[in-house]
Amino acid sequence: MFKITALSTDDVRALQAGGPDAYGAVPERTVSTGAGNPCRHCLQNIPEGEEMLILAHRPFSETHPYAETGPIFLCAAPCERYEGAELPEILTTSPDYLIKGYGVDDRIAYGTGAITPTDQIGTAVKDIFARPDIAYIHVRSARNNCYQARIDRA
Template sequence: MTNSITFRVHALPAAALDTVRRTGRDAADQPVEALAAGGGEPLRCCLRDAEAGEALLLFGYPPPVAAGPYREIGPIFAHAAVCPGPEAPGGHPPAWRGRPQVLRAYDRQGRICGGRLHNGTDPEAVIAELFADPAVHQLHSRNVVYGCFMFAVERAAG
């Protein structure tokens, strides 16, 4: 599929992670859990899976949508210390290519307005299909089994 829609993938914002690291509290004002990775935990700071033994934080995070009934707080993993961030900033995470995901579509009011399950082999095509609907403002990639927020996708300006 030819894609004329440009988009940008967003990892966990550094400022949000800095606040969690500094305060030890999450978005629900609950204590952050520090743990050693068992291996395979999806890291939202650098958009890859953790390697066994890495120092992680587990905490509640509200994915970026407008305030309203669809806004939620869910569990995410991130490095306990500052990391270099995603390998391919702005693009689909290379380490998660081929991973089945749900792409949930949101409108400007933060309401769910569609979505798709995809097998991960051509996420750009699925992203383009969803963004073909002018009502779609933002997409969230979600873990298939647990439903956890993985990353946000927005139309690129231009």
């Protein structure tokens, strides 16, 4: 069993209020083009024509060699945080995703990274979590390496 973990509401509300991103910059505001603009809080595509934020995100509390930073999108207006174990909308719109496991030290667990077809994510997650050294899994875009969501044990 596993659960999909979206960005925390407190962190997202701070960004929506103009708080700094991972590089200390104010998030950019723009308008969504529809598909391809996934919010990392509600884990849905931001509807076409809706205002959105683009910002640098580092899904780690500290900097270190494995602490990748990259662009993400958020709804500009408050949205509800995704809570669940089923694959959310943003993890069903691409044919595949990059998944990789991390240890409690926030380092990539070698041998876990793989471009995974969308319909095989559940099986791949179970296989990765079968390793005792895995604390959590990141899901990233297979095309652009953008952070999508975290997967935790349920």
